[in-house]
Amino acid sequence: MRRLSTIGLAAGMSVALLLSACGGGGESASSDASQAWTVPTSDPTASINVVGILDPKTDGMDNVVAAFEKEHPTIKVNYQHVPFDNLNSVLDSRITAKTGDPDVFWVDQPRVPALATRGYLEDLTSQLSDKTSGLQEATVTSSSFDKKLYSLPISNSTQILFYNKDLLDKAGVAAPSVDDASRITWQQLKSDAKSVQDKGGAQHGLLFGQPNRYYQLEPLPVSAGGGIGASGEGNLTPEINNEGWVKAMTYYGSLFSDKVTPRGIPAEQSDATFLAGKTAYMVEGNWMVGKLADSKLNWGAALNPVWEGGEPASPNGSWSVGMNPFSKNKEAAAIFMKWLAIDGESGYAKYRSYAELPANIEGLKSYLASSAFTGSEGGKQAAQVVKHETENTSVGRVSTVGYIEFEDIVGRAFSDIANGTDPKKALDSAQSQLVTAWKQYE
């Protein structure tokens, strides 16, 4: 009996292991983090740890690392793949351990203010801010916070409305346009999608590449006049239950309740679902172009939909690379980051097949000249869309230190709305949760 109670107690105490993760890292941030360093002209001999969200094989990061090591033979890059959903918790535990590992890591651009405030990002202003003229300005802005450069942008993004030509033809529905003057509205898109389901035999009318994520859905409330989601000093006053947001999200919920958009297909499965050929339309990022070019689908591309009577809006932003303030190899890390983002067309854009839109201007030119964007009618349309949207309609995600909470809470509200919760109720609840979560920044 006594032995059993010990076992029970020990098993109960296993929770303590998790507790230790929650309670760790209590010391101050003001250690020797801010040692002076420069970007040297000759390479040091070093080995750096890099954490990124790309798979070494299927996403081609092995090629990027090999190309860098060939050009900089004294610097060894140890690349570690961490899936997107785990990136934040991995960074939280590893950076706060203050061992300097990883030296370099992938940074989601809208999280720059949050990560910089938490002391996870080295200030790169004095070493690298004079070298960013070859990068698209919007991407440099979203890699900075409080007028300081905290990371180097490697990519940018936009969204495209893709469609299945065969299904649209079968239903006799006109294809959406690449011309800004006749840009399709969200309202028209819903009724067209329904027609393709009814007359063209499409299983799904409209898919979102990233369902329930703020990144892809932000243009809906923005275009409907509801704004980006927060206002005030430091964007710390949530604004997600105003009329524009409720209107936009009522529309979003109706897509699911009217069975135009299927419930329960996560982002990881949406591309494959569209490629299977039974879906009429899909709003997805530019990275879909390469996959479509390799497929047998008869596809086309059009501008992002606009809210009826509203202004067009499209998402932007993507990934940057940042430096761990506790890194013991800052100079080697800086050389790698500069090579990845700035040098020439940027190593990231040059050596990664299927890369996102490069943040590097020269890299972007070569990217849009590649066969995926020139080899087919759909590819050419996509190139036109990318150019038009990034230059004219792109709206950044809300820049706030509270972005991590914002994204999580808003994402859950979107998910509830898609699953049938009353939009006003879901947004009111999210608004009040956000007010509570943001109290710590007051």
Added chain:
Amino acid sequence: MHPTVPVRHSLTRRQLRTAVLFLAPAVAAIVLLRLVPFLGAAWSTLFERAGVGLLAEERFAGFDNYVTLFGDPLFLNTLVRTIVFNLVINPVQIALAMAIAVLMTRRIPGRGIWRTAVFIPCTIPLVGSSIAWGVALRGDGPVNGILSALGIGPQPFLTSPTQALPSIILVASWVGIGYWMLFLIGGLNDINNEVYEAASIDGASGWRTFWSITLPLMKRPLLFVLVADTVANFVLFVPPQLLTNGGPEESTTLLMFDAYRRTYTYSQPNLGATSTLVLTLIMLLIVAIQFRLLRERD
């Protein structure tokens, strides 16, 4: 207890040294890996951060974190939900594991194959089986295909506030039942066959034998399974995190997930630790009650 007392008195120095030597690694591991972090975390619930995140300086806050948590309706709902979830899932899992264990110790054809089939889910990492169940329970997934073929019609499962938690129970039990069954089979095989023979000579029915012989003699393995299963389900994390992210409408937010979200998403590690401490205390309380209820009379 009596016979052990003189033995303990006669322990020689040598025996004592051997005992200490053998126990030391386990005790050291429990102290270093369990007690020290646990006490550290319990201590950290009395502090708050002067800034944001894990690198910010800490300052003493008394019981502020507890006041904050117990004043938060979301936390209170999560607390009640976690307790109700455990009051349902543990008896269900153990009853089914027991039923299957009894079945598997009978002389049924292909017993080895059945046992393996029930046990196989435990060998698959929970992450993998959660993803597979996520696909299976999709609106256009295979489970709904079968339900439609049977004329029941498709169900929303993980996307419905009323069905999501039962779906999580299904995923967790698919793994859990086979695992706990193994311990119970071990216990059943330990029961002396003569007791059953005596019962059958007395003309006891199958039910009567089960209630009066099998269950009382299974008290020890059942207690272990009950306690270990309760602990496992109180800290259940992977299925809600992967399949529902705590939704829809918070319906699958359990305490462990709440602690994770407070710590990592909301950057409030001290509140996260407080949430986990509350979880641990409730769990220990329930485990203590279980011990009391199943205590063997000397």
